[in-house]
Amino acid sequence: MERSAQGSTGLENPAGPGGDGRARVPAQARPDSAAYGGYGEGVDRRRCGPADAARGEHTHGEAPASAAPASSPSSAPSRPVVQRASVRGQILxxxxxxxxxxxxxxxxxxxxxxxxxxxxxxxxxxREAMQQLALEGAVEVVPNRGFRVIVRGARELAELAEVRALIEVPVLLRLARTVPGERWAELRPLAEASVRAAATGCPAAYAEADRLFHRALLALAGNEQLVAIADDLHRRSQWPPAGGPARRGRADLVADAAEHLSLLxxxxxxxxxxxxxxxxxHFAGVAGG
Structure with a gap:
């Protein structure tokens, strides 16, 4: 069963005036997008709809989207133009x-x-993007079928939050003693961007803004391996658990983002x-969310 345009979150591009109804990679999904500096103005809220099943994508005997007949010759879908060098990253x-x-x-x-x-x-x-997600622990390869999204519970997310705290808190304490106050002021725009992202109620927008803020904090330590490891743990902690709420509520996101400003x-x-x-x-709140 295909999803309606109202509930789309990123795997579909609903047909609108002048639209073609084909799925496109959303610009807001790209880390280098200017949209991350202006949350609340350019966020595509269709990516943040109800997290019901994307039933058109999995392999339970359903036909690909191309099997659906076009409504008329003039509305026949055309493939989007995507730069080959960036398509893998956009899909990812x-x-x-x-x-x-x-x-x-x-x-x-x-x-x-x-x-x-x-x-x-x-x-x-x-397939290349899915292989990267497999390395990140989000999916696993199912031979001759595709990729299965990993089932994880609240305990695993709590463990990830604990590990993140063990890594990040000591670093932040050291930085508090050694980094001049004006350097922290340079990070305020990222903290404010996370607040704007939280205000939209979009979990995907906030997840990226939150990740960029924490990455910038740890980058002041000058340890690239630390940043890479913490970034990987952060991504893993963002996938929702099975059987639980697929997304945190707007109030939770706003409260989480406010802690960024207080921490700064x-x-x-x-x-x-x-x-x-x-x-x-902050990490306890992430584990509990």
Whole structure:
């Protein structure tokens, strides 16, 4: 069963005035998109609809989207023009968005050819993107079928939050003692961007803004391996658990983002006790969300 345009989150591009109804990779899914600097103005809220099943994408005996008849010759879908050098990255970001919003369901198997039809691209970039997601622990390969979204529970997410706290909190405490206050002011735009993203209620937009803020914090330590490991853990913690809510509510996102500003103020003031309390509480909130 195909999803309606109202519930689309990123695997579909609903036909609107002048639209063609084909799936496109959403621009907001790209990390380099200017949209991340202006949340609340350019966020595509269709990517943040109800996280019901994207039933057109998995392999349970359903036909690819191309099998659906066009409504008229003039409305026949055309393939989107995508730069080959960037298509894999765009597909990867769109799939990450679908994971965060819960459109790719835990336990379901999705085939690269069918997803390729949905995106209007060949199966190759989809398969490459799925292989990257397998390395990140989001999916697993199912021979001759495709990729199954990993089923994870609340306990695993709590463990990820605990590991993140063990890594990040000591680093933040050291930085609070060594980094000049003006350097923290440079990160305020990222914290404010996360607040705007949270205000939209879009889990995918907030997940990216949150990741960029934490990445910038840790980058001040000057340890690239630390940043890479923490970034990987952050991504893994963003996939929703099976059987639980597919997305955090707007109020939870807004409260989480507000902690970014409070943490920056404590870091700039060199208040180690406040930094530790805020950072540990922040990770506890992530685990509980």
């Amino acid at each position: 970001d769109a799939l990450r968005t679908a994971l965060v919003t819960g459109e790719l369901l835990p336990g379901e198997v999705y085939s690269a050819p069918v997803l390729g039809e949905r995106f209007g691209v060949s199966a190759t970039p989809v 103020e404590a870091l700039a003031a060199g208040e180690s006790d406040a930094v530790q309390k805020l950072a540990r509480g």
